[in-house]
Amino acid sequence: HTAMQYTSILSLIRLKPSEAGRYSFLARNVGGWSTLTFELTLLYPPEVSVKWMHINDSNILLCEVSGYPQPNVTWLQCRGHTDRCDEAQVLQVWEDSHPEVLSQEPFHRVIVQSQLAIGTFKHNMTYECRARNSVGNSSQPFRMPSRGESPFLLPLDESVFTPVVVACLSMMALLLLLLLLLLYKYKQKPKYQVRWKIIESYEGNNYTFIDPTQLPYNEKWEFPRNNLQFGKTLGAGAFGKVVEATAFGLGKEDTVLKVAVKMLKSTAHSDEKEALMSELKIMSHLGQHENIVNLLGACTHGGPVLIITEYCCYGDLLNFLRKKAEAMLGPSLNPGQDPEGDTSYKNIHLEKKYVHRDSGFSSQGVDTYVEMRPVSTSSTDSSEQDMDKEASRPLELRDLLHFSSQVAQGMAFLASKNCIHRDVAARNVLLTNGHVAKIGDFGLARDIMNDSNYIVKGNARLPVKWMAPESIFDCIYTFQSDVWSYGILLWEIFSLGLNPYPGILVNSKFYKLVKDGYQMAQPAFAPKNIYSIMQACWDLEPTHRPTFQQICSLLQEQAQGDRKERDYTNLPSSSSSGGGSGSEPEEESSSEHLACCEQGDIAQPLLQPNNYQFC
Known part of the structure; x- marks a missing residue:
């Protein structure tokens, strides 16, 4: 075996005080591990501040110095009023070798204070505090008043200085508040991330x-x-x-x-x-x-x-279903807006009964509907004319079953790859030639800021109406939570694109309904067995929900099993087949085969009780 050498570089640009501290590098392989630890301390040149105090007839000068390494403090006395004591003017020098340490945080600057008691008041003198360390030096003079001036007039400089400091601090506080507000807004802004x-x-x-x-x-x-x-x-x-x-x-x-x-x-x-x-x-x-x-x-x-x-030439499944509903329901369709702004279809009164027979569907109602026809099998090489013809064909129950089965097969494939989707919905399914359904993630091209399906929860926007209870309340995402979302997608399919939980706003009442096990009613075009699958997907206990492989099998049975004596709701069309009450479509030799996905439970190794993926 050849020894491998890697180089890891940690770049710290424009170091901040918060970045000082102890750093450790850890290297590990199958043979063992090794660490290297070092300390990073920021260096600061001295900063000096001098104050005068008059206590009990005694004059005291206080020099406060901050810096790192700890600065040395020296006092100088010189004649006259000057900004800096020259060597020729210096009368006396005091070295303070042990100043009082006011603050000494690890890896940060040290703050010390030195005192100079000057006894009786000496006029026309300058006292200077100098500080020095390995990084630099600094000083600040303090001038004593001339004769005739009261020492108590000296704080006038400080009285001018104080309002300036207050104004500067107020300005800094306002700027800091504005910065925090901008930072909050930035954090609230959704960021593009892969849901899978x-x-x-x-x-x-x-x-x-x-x-x-x-x-x-x-x-x-x-x-x-x-x-x-x-x-x-x-x-x-x-x-x-x-x-x-x-x-x-x-x-x-x-x-x-x-x-x-x-x-x-x-x-x-x-x-x-x-x-x-x-x-x-x-x-x-x-x-x-x-x-x-x-x-x-x-x-x-x-x-x-x-x-x-x-x-995918037919776009997303949600809009495809809604366009079909508009074309097929005609006068019985009254588009409206639900409280969240999504199109909903009002006044759909379907009280006709359709009893399925081996040969197809027969109507027992007063209205007439388009004849049920075999599903077109257009290929990827179909001409645009064929595509237009296929697109104009009204939907049949078998189409909805076909979409449901294909999405289940796609989700079973993702589960076999240990992939969790986290946003299973009709808007994230595309249709291509032959009405083949394909699952994707289209958050990149969706304006979730203005999409009412995505609700602000914390600092994220989430598709709450499609999410399982454990995902909403505990931020847990699993294959089972994807199954819950698939049940919502089934409801979308068999309602022809209605918004889930119609008429219910996402608020505290909605969350209580979900937590209490509320389930939506059977959609208008869903057979009873399909609605049973939805209800199973919405079980509050995640481990009681079916797997996607089991859903594939259930849908295959629905499409191929014995359909005698089962009641279905047919899909009405705005165009009549010409028959009246009691008219029957032509018999069909066989129903479309909906292949069950090949992945079994063994291909989903993580589908075990309480094995949750946390966000």
Whole structure:
């Protein structure tokens, strides 16, 4: 084995008093450890202040000196009034070898005081206090009055000096208050950070987390930034934006691919740049999966960091569902605003009963609805015309089940990689060709300062309505807390994009409802079995919630199992199929296969009771 040598440098620029002290360096490897300790003390030149006191007919001069190392104090007496005693004027010299130590904090300046009793008042004299140490020297004279002047007039200089000091101190106090206010505002300002957390190992409740800044970056992801042609902005937030782009030669030299590129604003701070680089390293560490917004490349040299990801043509799932709801519900849709400003859909009265049969769905109501049709299987090479046709197709129950299953598979993949998402919501799911759902983290391009879904809690903005109780009250994030959030996402899907807990403001009453086990009602388009999954996800005991692998299995059973004698709510459309009461759609030979994710509980080693990840 070859011995390795590393050099670690600690740079302290413009040392502050608080940085003085004892420093220790620790080096450790499998063979043992070693430490090196040293003390760092700041050096200060002397600062001198002289005061006169008249006590019991005795005149006393006090000289207060601060500095480090401890200064030596010398008194001089000279003729006349002067700013500094020359050697020719000096009448007498006193060395104070043992001044009184007023303050001596470790690693900081020493404050000493020297007294000179001058006895009877001697007119037209100057007394000077000099202080010296290895850093420098300083002095201050004190002039005695001439004959005819009262010694008590001498403090007039001090009376002029005192208001100046008071004014300066007041100004400094105001500036300090302003500085503290600005610092508070800066601390309150949200900072860009990667929501995803990866656990490296654990022992009981002691966790070792992967520091994303220490993850390696493989240069295979590097892509020439000159080969990117930027288009429109897909989303922009307080920290950066996501831009549509065309990549030339990504993968193969002759390929032209539409991609999405994440980038920071030009005003980004160093910690935000580090956070974006950490996001890049996490994405490369996780690997590829069909239901994750996958990394395609990156530009880290010769300019700002750019992260190149898959482009998802249908945008985020939340807005997709809301647009579909507007198109399908037509007159029965009355968009309104809930107390937090999110669009909600009012007056949706669905009292029709739909009984599922082996052949499909049959309606028993007075209204007519669009015929249920097979799900389109458009590929990534579909033309824009095919995409438009697919986009205009009304949603069916199988679509909602399809979205739910794909998100569950993506979350199961993250869990198998020991990755906790911490912001599972429909707004963080994108849809691409074939309505494939992909999970991502889009905090970079979201203005959380003005997003009512993110509530101020402490010095952070959190998606409280999507968070599990243990995350809200104890700042605990686990796979089980992601399952709770997934249950909220299911509610979003089967309500066609309504805001969770409609009509309920996030306040003390909301927190009490969550703590007491309040659960939202069954959404309008959710089958009973799907609502049962939601309720299981919202169990107050984290270990009683299903795993994502179990959710995959439950959704597969919902899609493929025996559906006889089960009641469903169909999705109405503004366009009629032409039938009236009792009309039936054509029979379909088979339902869409929703593949259960392959990861089992064994792939989620940290899903054990009370094994929590703390933020």
